[in-house]
Amino acid sequence: MSEVILEMRNITKTFPGVKALDNVSFSVERGEIHALVGENGAGKSTLMKVLSGVYPHGSYDGQIFFEGEECRFQDISQSEEVGLVIIHQELALIPYLSIAENLFLGNEREKFGIIDWNETVLRTKEFLNKVGLHESPDTLITDIGVGKQQLVEIAKALAKKVKLLILDEPTASLNENDSEKLLELLLQLKENGIASILISHKLSEVSKVADAITILRDGATIETLDCHKDTITEDRIIRGMVGRDLTHRFPPRESKIGEVVFEVKDWNVFHPQHEHRKVSNNVNIKVHRGEVVGISGLMGAGRTELAMSIFGRAYGTRISGKVFKNGKEIDVSTIDKAIANGIAYATEDRKSYGLVLIEEIKDNITLANLEGVADRGIIDEPKELTVTREYRDKLNIKCSSILQLAVNLSGGNQQKVVLSKWLFANPEILILDEPTRGIDVGAKYEIYTIINQLASEGKAIILISSELPEILGVCDRIYVMRDGKIVGEMPAKEASQEIVMKHIMFDQEVVAQ
Amino acid sequence: MKTLSTLFRNNIREYGMLIALIVIMIFFYFMTDGILLKPINITNLVLQNSYVIIMALGMLLIIVSGWIDLSVGSVAAFVGAIAGVMIVKWGWNWVLVIAICIGVGGLIGAWQGYWVAYLKIPSFIVTLAGMLIFRGLTLVMVRGESIGPFPEGFRNISGGFIPDFFNYEGFHLTTIIIGAVVSIFLIFADLRTRRNQTKYGFEVPPLSFFIAKQVLITFAVMGFCYLMASYKGIPNLLVIMFPLVAIYAFLTNQTVIGRRIYALGGNEKAARLSGVNTQRLLFFTFVNMGALAALAGMVVASRLNSSTPNAGEGFELDVIAACFIGGASASGGIGKVIGAVVGAFLVGVMNNGMSLLGVGIDWQQAIKGFVLLLAVFFDVYNKSKSA
Numbered sequence: 054m055s056e057v058i059l060e061m062r063n064i065t066k067t068f069p070g071v072k073a074l075d076n077v078s079f080s081v082e083r084g085e086i087h088a089l090v091g092e093n094g095a096g097k098s099t100l101m102k103v104l105s106g107v108y109p110h111g112s113y114d115g116q117i118f119f120e121g122e123e124c125r126f127q128d129i130s131q132s133e134e135v136g137l138v139i140i141h142q143e144l145a146l147i148p149y150l151s152i153a154e155n156l157f158l159g160n161e162r163e164k165f166g167i168i169d170w171n172e173t174v175l176r177t178k179e180f181l182n183k184v185g186l187h188e189s190p191d192t193l194i195t196d197i198g199v200g201k202q203q204l205v206e207i208a209k210a211l212a213k214k215v216k217l218l219i220l221d222e223p224t225a226s227l228n229e230n231d232s233e234k235l236l237e238l239l240l241q242l243k244e245n246g247i248a249s250i251l252i253s254h255k256l257s258e259v260s261k262v263a264d265a266i267t268i269l270r271d272g273a274t275i276e277t278l279d280c281h282k283d284t285i286t287e288d289r290i291i292r293g294m295v296g297r298d299l300t301h302r303f304p305p306r307e308s309k310i311g312e313v314v315f316e317v318k319d320w321n322v323f324h325p326q327h328e329h330r331k332v333s334n335n336v337n338i339k340v341h342r343g344e345v346v347g348i349s350g351l352m353g354a355g356r357t358e359l360a361m362s363i364f365g366r367a368y369g370t371r372i373s374g375k376v377f378k379n380g381k382e383i384d385v386s387t388i389d390k391a392i393a394n395g396i397a398y399a400t401e402d403r404k405s406y407g408l409v410l411i412e413e414i415k416d417n418i419t420l421a422n423l424e425g426v427a428d429r430g431i432i433d434e435p436k437e438l439t440v441t442r443e444y445r446d447k448l449n450i451k452c453s454s455i456l457q458l459a460v461n462l463s464g465g466n467q468q469k470v471v472l473s474k475w476l477f478a479n480p481e482i483l484i485l486d487e488p489t490r491g492i493d494v495g496a497k498y499e500i501y502t503i504i505n506q507l508a509s510e511g512k513a514i515i516l517i518s519s520e521l522p523e524i525l526g527v528c529d530r531i532y533v534m535r536d537g538k539i540v541g542e543m544p545a546k547e548a549s550q551e552i553v554m555k556h557i558m559f560d561q562e563v564v565a566q
Numbered sequence: 567m568k569t570l571s572t573l574f575r576n577n578i579r580e581y582g583m584l585i586a587l588i589v590i591m592i593f594f595y596f597m598t599d600g601i602l603l604k605p606i607n608i609t610n611l612v613l614q615n616s617y618v619i620i621m622a623l624g625m626l627l628i629i630v631s632g633w634i635d636l637s638v639g640s641v642a643a644f645v646g647a648i649a650g651v652m653i654v655k656w657g658w659n660w661v662l663v664i665a666i667c668i669g670v671g672g673l674i675g676a677w678q679g680y681w682v683a684y685l686k687i688p689s690f691i692v693t694l695a696g697m698l699i700f701r702g703l704t705l706v707m708v709r710g711e712s713i714g715p716f717p718e719g720f721r722n723i724s725g726g727f728i729p730d731f732f733n734y735e736g737f738h739l740t741t742i743i744i745g746a747v748v749s750i751f752l753i754f755a756d757l758r759t760r761r762n763q764t765k766y767g768f769e770v771p772p773l774s775f776f777i778a779k780q781v782l783i784t785f786a787v788m789g790f791c792y793l794m795a796s797y798k799g800i801p802n803l804l805v806i807m808f809p810l811v812a813i814y815a816f817l818t819n820q821t822v823i824g825r826r827i828y829a830l831g832g833n834e835k836a837a838r839l840s841g842v843n844t845q846r847l848l849f850f851t852f853v854n855m856g857a858l859a860a861l862a863g864m865v866v867a868s869r870l871n872s873s874t875p876n877a878g879e880g881f882e883l884d885v886i887a888a889c890f891i892g893g894a895s896a897s898g899g900i901g902k903v904i905g906a907v908v909g910a911f912l913v914g915v916m917n918n919g920m921s922l923l924g925v926g927i928d929w930q931q932a933i934k935g936f937v938l939l940l941a942v943f944f945d946v947y948n949k950s951k952s953a
Contacts, residue, residue, distance in 0.1 A: 367839060389841040398839065406839055409832035411899050420829055421840040423822040430822050438766045456768075474840065 136216030200231030303526035311342030320374035465496025594919030632898025637696030642863030650873025675856020714872025738799030745791030831898030
């Protein structure tokens with residue numbers, strides 16, 4: 054069992070301003086389950102996109118060998134042709150087509166363009182049996198649960214004669230039972246000689262099924278652990294994931310923390326589509342004047358949903374709970390009321406939710422507070438120019454002119470435009486959702502400096518971040534969220550990456566032991 | 567010379583359609599042996615296209631918001647029919663009826679806007695339904711026949727001209743004076759913008775270019791007024807239309823509401839998360855469209871001197887074409903009032919020119935279709951090049 058099926062050599066992939074992968078090497082043996090772990094943003098997904106041809110050959114440096122032959126994939130269809138299939142976290146199934154139709158989508162059983170339905174249904178049953186899914190091939194995808202959909206994805210991969218299956222967070226949205234079944238299936242596929250790459254945050258799963266574990270951190274391979282040689286504990290993996298050198302620096306800060314400014318009590322929010330899913334479950338948080346409070350947790354833990362539901366019910370249904378500012382209950386039932394009450398929310402997804410990309414920097418900065426540059430509904434252009442230039446200089450937005458379109462700015466500068474917009478709205482409470490996602494180290498430092506500055510001006514800041522060092526380096530106090538609940542709270546001084554990570558990963562009781 | 571060519575390239579998008587309009591006018595001027603620019607024809611051109619321009623003002627806002635309104639022709643016909651019934655059959659005062667009809671237009675807009683903004687039904691479907699509903703209701707109102715004639719006051723909306731205070735023989739001097747005032751106003755407004763731009767450190771076109779531009783504009787305005795003065799002077803309709811265009815240009819460029827409409831169309835989610843009440847804003851864009859369609863409907867009724875069952879058929883296509891030819895983006899967030907007006911004139915000059923040349927309605931349609939396609943292609947191509 055030592056034949057190498059896949060080898061990736063010295064892969065380097067850069068995006069404008071960011072080195073996402075730095076000389077990564079990675080290899081998988083035939084018929085093994087190889088786990089790929091690392092923090093959010095460590096480069097796992099990028100590596101898999103390079104492998105599957107989403108980023109075509111030529112857009113990265115390095116070589117890929119599959120079954121001994123060098124591969125130069127131009128797109129996904131080419132990687133699937135050699136037997137490399139990736140299943141994304143967001144499933145790629147068409148909801149209103151049947152299981153059978155989905156299974157052979159792009160790979161139809163056909164003659165001269167006419168689909169052979171008998172063959173399609175027959176083969177579908179065969180593949181469904183292999184993955185242990187007992188549903189009629191005619192069932193629509195939308196009528197089966199996420200767990201079963203995941204199995205359909207795997208069956209689809211089998212139909213493409215998969216040799217190496219890549220699963221990106223396959224169990225993230227599954228319950229215990231379904232996760233268990235999926236892992237069983239992976240072991241079974243392994244018996245049949247199909248190798249898998251398993252990307253997962255759930256270390257318990259990883260240590261249960263993996264034959265080898267490769268740890269990525271900051272776009273580089275840290276180490277590969279052989280699970281058969283040594284016993285690998287979860288603590289050992291966590292150490293590998295977080296034990297970084299000080300690649301990020303944080304500006305020094307003296308916090309002057311005042312009285313409680315902002316408080317959220319008994320906050321409950323339900324998912325807008327899945328009516329019974331609680332995305333915020335009895336959340337209680339408070340923030341003091343001049344304090345930076347971090348909310349840590351995995352993607353999907355409900356942090357963004359919490360923030361957006363507080364910000365004028367921009368997310369969720371059946372929202373209940375109370376919000377207080379300076380001890381008085383405030384109305385945050387619409388976004389303009391939330392803004393009027395001094396709350397600002399800078400989104401994690403600046404391109405879709407934060408900026409009007411086809412408009413000028415100037416227009417974006419004043420959008421949330423147009424009244425501030427207008428007189429009786431008419432915009433005072435000179436005033437608007439003065440104001441926006443002030444913010445350009447204050448936040449050091451690098452642009453040719455404030456009339457430049459937002460779409461042409463780098464990620465870091467776009468983020469600064471979003472921040473400028475909210476600063477101009479003059480909030481007392483500022484919720485920053487992943488403010489440094491996808492921006493380079495230098496710009497990150499600038500953003501941290503701005504955060505410090507704002508805190509010293511007496512603003513209350515909530516920082517949502519998936520990067521633990523950032524949470525630890527910038528915040529005064531940390532909340533940890535999991536499954537819509539606050540599962541931990543600690544002063545940053547007493548926290549370490551290991552402690553926070555344990556809160557994120559395990560139940561409270563486990564941590565206590 | 568180099569600066570001139572970069573200047574040209576930078577402004578090609580803004581002035582591209584204006585240049586196209588001028589080229590087409592010159593083309594038809596020679597093809598029709600000068601008939602195109604005869605005073606009577608110019609006046610006709612304005613009158614014939616007034617309803618397109620009036621509705622294009624509302625349509626532009628809707629397109630900038632990222633939506634579309636297919637019902638405007640039917641709404642115009644329906645309101646025209648109401649006006650006919652009220653004025654001709656019931657003998658109501660026509661001024662009162664105009665007020666009522668604009669209110670009815672607003673209500674129709676509110677009805678459609680409610681479906682689009684609050685019930686989230688795509689505007690294509692809502693207004694396609696509206697197109698059928700209001701065409702049907704028009705037929706119900708007029709019972710398949712024409713209602714007319716209208717009293718003189720109502721007819722004069724589109725048939726009348728402003729009075730001349732000077733009684734200069736064969737020449738409408740008031741028109742020239744108004745033209746001069748408008749020219750001077752435009753020069754001052756532009757001068758003010760330029761001064762502001764310099765003051766805030768923006769690069770401005772060289773002075774020679776600025777002066778040339780002013781001379782051209784003044785020349786165009788005065789030439790236009792001269793031509794109309796040699797006929798009957800400024801039509802009443804222009805007195806309604808010109809301020810409307812100015813108001814909507816101002817609304818889109820200088821006001822909070824205008825800015826929010828562009829933000830809504832540019833990125834609805836970002837606008838909403840910035841505290842813009844996007845639903846209400848979209849709702850009122852449709853209300854506005856309804857009111858303008860009503861106004862256009864009455865202009866058409868006044869011009870035809872009757873309310874007819876098939877009035878306004880196909881107007882929606884001319885209006886939408888005017889907006890897109892004028893540079894509005896089908897995906898929202900981009901488009902200018904002046905562009906839509908230029909687009910409307912471009913379509914109008916082509917209609918008029920081809921009619922003068924005796925080109926049949928069949929070929930006219932086909933050619934207009936090609937022009938629409940080319941204009942939008944030109945726009946998309948320019949955008950992809952600059953990106």
